[in-house]
Amino acid sequence: xxxxxxxxxxxxxxxxxxxxxxxxxxxxxxxxxxxxxxxxxxxxxxxxxxxxxxxxxxxxxxxxxxxxxxxxxxxxxxxxxxxxxxxxxxxxxxxxxxxxxxxxxxxxxxxxxxxxxxxxxxxxxxxxxxxxxxxxxxxxxxxxxxxxxxxxxxxxxxxxxxxxxxxxxxxxxxxxxxxxxxxxxxxxxxxxxxxxxxxxxxxxxxxxxxxxxxxxxxxxxxxxxxxxxxxxxxxxxxxxxxxxxxxxxxxxxxxxxxxxxxxxxxxxxxxxxxxxxxxxxxxxxxxxxxxxxxxxxxxxxxxxxxxxxxxxxxxxxxxxxxxxxxxxxxxxxxxxxxxxxxxxxxxxxxxxxxxxxx
Amino acid sequence: xxxxxxxxxxxxxxxxxxxxxxxxxxxxxxxxxxxxxxxxxxxxxxxxxxxxxxxxxxxxxxxxxxxxxxxxxxxxxxxxxxxxxxxxxxxxxxxxxxxxxxxxxxxxxxxxxxxxxxxxxxxxxxxxxxxxxxxxxxxxxxxxxxxxxxxxxxxxxxxxxxxxxxxxxxxxxxxxxxxxxxxxxxxxxxxxxxxxxxxxxxxxxxxxxxxxxxxxxxxxxxxxxxxxxxxxxxxxxxxxxxxxxxxxxxxxxxxxxxxxxxxxxxxxxxxxxxxxxxxxxxxxxxxxxxxxxxxxxxxxxxxxxxxxxxxxxxxxxxxxxxxxxxxxxxxxxxxxxxxxxxxxxxxxxxxxxxxxxx
Numbered sequence: 001x002x003x004x005x006x007x008x009x010x011x012x013x014x015x016x017x018x019x020x021x022x023x024x025x026x027x028x029x030x031x032x033x034x035x036x037x038x039x040x041x042x043x044x045x046x047x048x049x050x051x052x053x054x055x056x057x058x059x060x061x062x063x064x065x066x067x068x069x070x071x072x073x074x075x076x077x078x079x080x081x082x083x084x085x086x087x088x089x090x091x092x093x094x095x096x097x098x099x100x101x102x103x104x105x106x107x108x109x110x111x112x113x114x115x116x117x118x119x120x121x122x123x124x125x126x127x128x129x130x131x132x133x134x135x136x137x138x139x140x141x142x143x144x145x146x147x148x149x150x151x152x153x154x155x156x157x158x159x160x161x162x163x164x165x166x167x168x169x170x171x172x173x174x175x176x177x178x179x180x181x182x183x184x185x186x187x188x189x190x191x192x193x194x195x196x197x198x199x200x201x202x203x204x205x206x207x208x209x210x211x212x213x214x215x216x217x218x219x220x221x222x223x224x225x226x227x228x229x230x231x232x233x234x235x236x237x238x239x240x241x242x243x244x245x246x247x248x249x250x251x252x253x254x255x256x257x258x259x260x261x262x263x264x265x266x267x268x269x270x271x272x273x274x275x276x277x278x279x280x281x282x283x284x285x286x287x288x289x290x291x292x293x294x295x296x297x298x299x300x301x302x303x304x305x306x307x308x309x310x311x312x313x314x315x316x317x318x319x320x321x322x323x324x325x326x327x328x329x330x331x332x333x334x335x336x337x338x339x340x341x342x343x344x345x346x347x348x349x350x351x352x353x354x355x356x357x358x
Numbered sequence: 359x360x361x362x363x364x365x366x367x368x369x370x371x372x373x374x375x376x377x378x379x380x381x382x383x384x385x386x387x388x389x390x391x392x393x394x395x396x397x398x399x400x401x402x403x404x405x406x407x408x409x410x411x412x413x414x415x416x417x418x419x420x421x422x423x424x425x426x427x428x429x430x431x432x433x434x435x436x437x438x439x440x441x442x443x444x445x446x447x448x449x450x451x452x453x454x455x456x457x458x459x460x461x462x463x464x465x466x467x468x469x470x471x472x473x474x475x476x477x478x479x480x481x482x483x484x485x486x487x488x489x490x491x492x493x494x495x496x497x498x499x500x501x502x503x504x505x506x507x508x509x510x511x512x513x514x515x516x517x518x519x520x521x522x523x524x525x526x527x528x529x530x531x532x533x534x535x536x537x538x539x540x541x542x543x544x545x546x547x548x549x550x551x552x553x554x555x556x557x558x559x560x561x562x563x564x565x566x567x568x569x570x571x572x573x574x575x576x577x578x579x580x581x582x583x584x585x586x587x588x589x590x591x592x593x594x595x596x597x598x599x600x601x602x603x604x605x606x607x608x609x610x611x612x613x614x615x616x617x618x619x620x621x622x623x624x625x626x627x628x629x630x631x632x633x634x635x636x637x638x639x640x641x642x643x644x645x646x647x648x649x650x651x652x653x654x655x656x657x658x659x660x661x662x663x664x665x666x667x668x669x670x671x672x673x674x675x676x677x678x679x680x681x682x683x684x685x686x687x688x689x690x691x692x693x694x695x696x697x698x699x700x701x702x703x704x705x706x707x708x709x710x711x712x713x714x715x716x
Contacts, residue, residue, distance in 0.1 A: 011452040011716050045662065067663045087663060088620045090629070090675055094369040113620050116674045144664050145620035145627050174661070262446045262471050262503035269503050271448070275690045275715045279637040303532070304403065304686055305425045305445060305715070306502050316474045317448055328662055332633045332691070335713050355693050357633045357663070358369050 007346050010338050012259040012319065013272035015330060017339045017349070021253035022235060023055065028251075029234045030059040036223045041065050041084055041211065043232030046328045048353035049337070050078040052235060065230040069098040070356035076106040078352070084109040084211070086170060086230065088117055088137060088145045096124040103131050109209070111170060113137040113146050118159040127164045134159055135170045135209055136200075140192035141185060142174035149192040153199030160205065168209030168227070169196045176217035179244055179284055186220035189213075194225045216246050238327040239290040240282055255292055255321035256330060257338075258307065260314050268314055272322050273305040278329030285325055292321040332357070365704050368696050370617040370677065371630035373688060375697045375707070379611035380593060381413065386609075387592050388417040394581045399423050399442055399569065401590030404686045406711035407695070408436040410593060423588040427456040428714035434464040436710070442467040442569070444528060444588065446475055446495060446503045454482040461489050467567070469528060471495040471503050476517040491523045493567060494558075498550035499543060500532035507550040511557030518563065526567030526585075527554045534575035537602055537642055544578035547571075551583045574604050596685040597648040598640055613650055613679035614688060615696075616665065618672050626672055630680055631663040636687030643683055650679040690715070 007016055033040040042056045043065040053064055053075060063082030066072045072083050083106050089095065102108055103126060112118045112134045126132050136156050139146035147155055156166045171192055176185035189212050197207045213221060213229030221229065233241060236254035241247045258272035277289050279302065288302035297312035299322070307322065314320065324330035337349045365374055391398040400414045401423040411422055411433060421440030424430045430441050441464050447453065460466055461484060470476045470492045484490050494514050497504035505513055514524045529550055534543035547570050555565045571579060571587030579587065591599060594612035599605045616630035635647050637660065646660035652670040657680070659666035665680065672678065682688035695707045 009451070011450070013716055088627070090617050090619045092369070092617070092675075093367070114674060117619070120675075139622075143622075143625075144659070144661065144666060259448050259450070261448045261475070264497075264501075267501075269446070271716070274636075274638070274687065278632075279639075279687065280632065281637075301502070303502065304690075308502060316472060317450075317478075329632065329637065332662075333713075333715075355691075357691075358371055358629070 007340050012257050013276040014257050015334045015337050016255050016257050017337045018253045019339050020342050025235050025253055026055050026059050038223055039228035041228050041230050043230050046232035047235055048331055048351045050352045051349055068357055069095055070358055071353045072102045074353040074356055076102045081106045086111050088113045091120045099126055103129050107131045109133055109135055111135055111137045112159055115158045118162050118164055122163040133165045133167045135168050138169050138171040138192050138196045140171040140173050141188040149195035150199055152196040153203040156200050156205050157203040166205055168207040170211035173214050173217050176214045182216045183220045186217040190222040216244050233327055236327040239323045239325045243285055252323055254327050255323055258320055258322050260316050260318045267308050267310050270307040272307055274302050275304045276333055277324045278326055280326035280329045289325050290323045292323050365698050370615050371634045372615055373692045373695050374613050374615050375695045376611045377697050378700050383593050383611055384413050384417050396581055397586035399586050399588050401588050404590035405593055406689055406709045408710045409707055426716055427453055428716055429711045430460045431456055432711040432714055434460045439464045444469050446471045449478045457484055461487050465489045467491055467493055469493055469495045470517055471505050473516045476520050476522055480521040485522045491525045492517055493526050493528045496527050496529040496550050496554045498529040498531050499546040507553035508557055510554035511561040514558050514563050515561040524563055526565040528569035531572050531575050534572045540574045541578045544575040548580040574602050591685055594685040597681045597683045601643055610681055612685050613681055616678055616680050618674050618676045625666050625668050628665040630665055632660050633662045634691055635682045636684055638684035638687045647683050648681045650681050
């Protein structure tokens with residue numbers, strides 16, 4: 001589906017990037033972190049795009065964050081030389097081989113939240129390359145992976161004794177994904193990382209890297225302990241961030257263009273369903289996505305290939321711009337982006353790390 | 359990631375098909391529909407696999423159902439000669455070109471729920487091929503697309519006057535997706551289709567095809583008006599069907615193998631998140647999927663790359679079989695299946711129509 005010189009003639013459904021807004025989002029975050037004295041290591045799982053990663057690095061990012069080794073490999077081979085795999089890896093044979101290939105091109109930070117996981121990594125001998133270092137993962141209140149802050153030092157010491165270099169700590173304050181907890185999650189993060197850094201110091205280990213941040217909590221971040229942040233969604237925005245109050249709709253760079261294919265007195269049906277938009281829906285969400293140009297409209301139901309829209313009346317064949325609830329989920333479903341330039345032209349960019357989820 | 363001769367050595371997360379269970383599911387549905395005197399036209403959006411479609415056709419299916427024209431094209435080029443696009447298509451230029459290519463190989467039924475949509479189709483001239491016919495879509499209570507049953511005849515007459523052949527009606531009783539409504543949705547479907555068939559007869563149009571069915575409502579189907587059914591999920595099953603009471607867990611053919619990567623006193627974390635399992639969660643679901651071998655376990659939270667599991671204690675590095683909530687959504691995220699044969703070997707099958715969602 002390569003030929004499409006304009007968004008208006010592109011087949012629907014399709015993901016569209018507003019390039020002007022994208023570049024403004026990249027510049028704004030670079031400026032925010034620079035003023036706060038924080039390193040920026042964007043999470044590229046949001047966009048899975050080499051071109052966008054390059055723009056983030058050109059704007060001053062110190063490196064990138066990925067979720068999987070197969071993502072790491074794509075970006076490593078594309079020239080990203082400083083990669084953090086922010087995940088508690090369990091290095092079986094296949095994954096060890098992948099990590100080895102990433103280390104051929106790049107320095108790699110990996111997350112560790114258990115001695116067992118670290119011993120597996122150390123057993124590969126990849127620590128001997130001098131390019132592999134560990135950050136200890138801290139649970140700052142999201143209660144997913146990570147150790148308690150006060151336990152970080154003992155784990156860090158054991159990981160070092162197992163033969164791996166430990167250079168700091170990281171956390172993901174994911175409990176920020178609620179309008180009521182954005183600020184308190186940032187405070188939790190600050191407290192947890194402060195305790196963790198002190199816990200490492202008790203074991204004689206300096207935390208050179210103290211990494212945190214989530215898009216909803218970022219504006220409340222207290223930089224005194226953090227050295228870097230890893231936001232992802234800021235490049236595109238999405239309906240979650242819009243409804244959380246993190247962003248204004250004018251800063252949304254990613255939409256799915258969709259066509260009205262059916263209508264009844266109470267609703268209309270778009271040809272973008274959960275197989276294009278993703279099915280994410282937070283407890284605070286008002287629906288399954290929003291319409292960028294019709295803020296009163298709501299997506300009241302979502303099937304695999306149908307979005308049911310209320311609150312706006314349009315003719316069959318009309319096209320709309322749908323803002324997915326969660327841009328990372330929508331991107332994960334796409335092969336390519338249609339990129340709309342300021343001059344009115346459009347071109348396709350691949351989702352380079354599509355499917356790289358292991 | 360081609361080399362993997364056994365499931366135990368395959369990288370995680372990955373989708374695995376139990377071939378024995380798959381074949382039993384295909385045979386059981388073929389038998390059920392044959393005994394009920396119904397044609398079987400399976401929906402291949404569930405599996406997007408040419409090999410599985412071939413097995414369904416070999417077991418007696420009269421043709422296949424797809425959701426999009428790009429799916430139709432994949433299966434048409436693979437030799438499926440009788441395809442129903444069960445969707446209210448809006449044929450813009452790109453889609454008209456796709457439909458033309460499908461018609462080179464196959465007879466095509468398309469769904470229509472408006473005269474505007476039919477006029478667009480007729481305007482392409484593709485009705486002149488003699489291989490394109492229309493089924494009128496009926497709303498039987500799901501309230502998505504489709505016309506009211508009593509309005510079907512007038513629309514059918516207008517579609518015929520616009521130059522397209524109308525051969526019947528179809529509906530999707532999707533309101534069957536709740537334990538309390540499985541039977542009543544089947545009754546709604548029967549009533550709606552009966553009214554629609556009479557409405558066509560009033561206009562002098564015979565409904566040769568009366569197509570319906572959903573996996574949860576199927577066992578309650580009243581065949582007296584239906585001529586064919588289009589179930590999809592039955593080939594694999596999933597946690598939704600398990601929790602709806604439609605199936606027993608022993609008939610589940612599709613799982614995602616995943617590795618325990620982290621644990622805490624209250625839960626463990628698997629490396630299969632929403633980017634592999636999908637984020638679907640019905641109001642009746644007990645979580646974000648189930649563990650096939652640990653029926654008491656629950657997936658209490660799901661991030662992009664983490665499943666939080668309670669109710670079972672396992673070591674890091676252990677592997678489990680996760681039953682996705684919705685198999686169609688999980689398949690849509692995968693490039694390939696690892697197919698486990700009765701003899702203990704395993705091989706990869708492609709998800710041929712991956713990404714074909716427009």
